[in-house]
Amino acid sequence: MKHLLIRLGQILVASLALTTVLAQAQDAWPARPIKLLVGFAPGGSSDMVARLIATPLGERLGQPVVVENRAGAGGNIAADAVAKAASDGYTLVLLPSGHSSNAAMKKNLPFDAVNDFAWISTVTTYPLTLSVRPDSPISSFKDFIDRVKNEPNRYTYTSVGVGTAMHLFGEWLMAESGGAATHVPFRGGTAPMMELLAGRVDVMIDTMTTTAPLFKDKRVRVLATTVPAGQQALPGVPAVADSFAGVVFDSWLGVAATKGTPPAVVERLNRELRAVLDQPAIKQRLIDWGGSPRASTPTEFRNRVEGEIRQLSKIVTERKIEAQ
Structure with missing residues (x-):
């Protein structure tokens, strides 16, 4: 019995010591x-x-x-x-x-x-943005929707990966509009922009943080953004929700x-x-x-x-x- 009590005492002391060490380590973070x-x-x-x-x-x-x-x-x-x-x-x-x-x-x-x-x-x-290169034949958001409805899967749109917000929004938009476009995923970075400007993809769906500087420098034309209906995240740029009620993404x-x-x-x-x-x-x-x-x-x-x-x-x- 005496040995058991001594052993229990040792375990308790060790446990308290470990708790103290962990608390000190946490206090010292980082x-x-x-x-x-x-x-x-x-x-x-x-x-x-x-x-x-x-x-x-x-x-x-x-x-x-x-x-x-x-x-x-x-x-x-x-x-x-x-x-x-x-x-x-x-x-x-x-x-x-x-x-x-x-x-x-x-x-x-x-x-x-x-x-x-x-x-x-x-x-x-x-918000997200839908952009085209400055010389794109796609003249407006309405024109883009007309094209993907009249010529299914002829046009492409980018995302920064399968299952990302850009991809899912693109699929949502196609479902709402009744059109069809081909999804081209990238691994992020500047690749979607470079492919857009090179003319190898038609529409870039990306974040406003990526698009705003390009828009300011007139390197892209923005067709629409995903803000609520009636709002303009960029001067003169309509909201997707102006055409498709409730299609908003933050x-x-x-x-x-x-x-x-x-x-x-x-x-x-x-x-x-x-x-x-x-x-x-x-x-x-x-x-x-x-x-x-x-x-x-x-x-x-x-x-x-x-x-x-x-x-x-x-x-x-x-x-x-x-x-x-």
């Missing part, structure tokens, strides 16, 4: 650089926003935040890496709204799109960590990210790129993702879009 994964190639909208926030976020945390591109599978390679990372707050991911459409479109994701993540905060929201980017990340780390990341997004220079850059700075609580972010997955899954089912 003690080394933090990785911010991006699921697309350098030069695209996700990469631009990640690099915009990484430096000031690292300055506030006292450790560098290093952007690492893990392109492919519509952003799922980066998301999967974070879902399977240690729950220590040292591996983050900048998720796009395509995370929700991936969950709606793909039957066998290697992770749970909601429950395998610790939600930190949204960063920015913005894209976003947001930071997440791995499920099980300590609540104190999640709270710290949320607080510091909010402070970064409140900086005038950061706000203005996001606005210049066609977005709106949009911080959230972790709960608001999670609820947003859950709601979108339900909504987009319904669209996939109702429009008979084939899940991948």
Whole structure:
């Protein structure tokens, strides 16, 4: 009995010591650089926003935040890496709204799109755009719809990957219009823009953050955006919803960590990210790129993702879009 009590005492002391060490380690977070994964190639909208926030976020945390591109599978390679990372707050991911459409479109994701993540905060929201090269024979959004209805599958549209928001929106638009166009997926970055300008694809569906500078420099013509009916995200550019009621899409980017990340780390990341997004220079850059700075609580972010997955899954089912 005496030996048992001694053994139990040793276990209790060891347990208390471990708890103290873990608490001290958590208090010391971050003690080394933090990785911010991006699921697309350098030069695209996700990469631009990640690099915009990484430096000031690292300055506030006292450790560098290093952007690492893990392109492919519509952003799922980066998301999967974070879902399977240690729950220590040292591996983050900048998720796009395509995370929700991936969950709606793909039957066998290697992770749970909601429950395998610790939600930190949204960063920015913005509409999608439909653009053509300046000398395109497609003269307007109405002209594009007429063409895809009269000449099914002759015209092409891009996305940054199968199952991404751009892809799903393109399918939704074809279903609403009764037309048909061929989807051409890329791995992100500048590839869709380069192929559009080279004349190898007809329409680029991309984020406002990618398109706004090109529109300003007159390198593309924007046919329409996905803002609500009656609104103009760009001067003289109509909304898709002006022609098809309710066809509205609000894209976003947001930071997440791995499920099980300590609540104190999640709270710290949320607080510091909010402070970064409140900086005038950061706000203005996001606005210049066609977005709106949009911080959230972790709960608001999670609820947003859950709601979108339900909504987009319904669209996939109702429009008979084939899940991948």
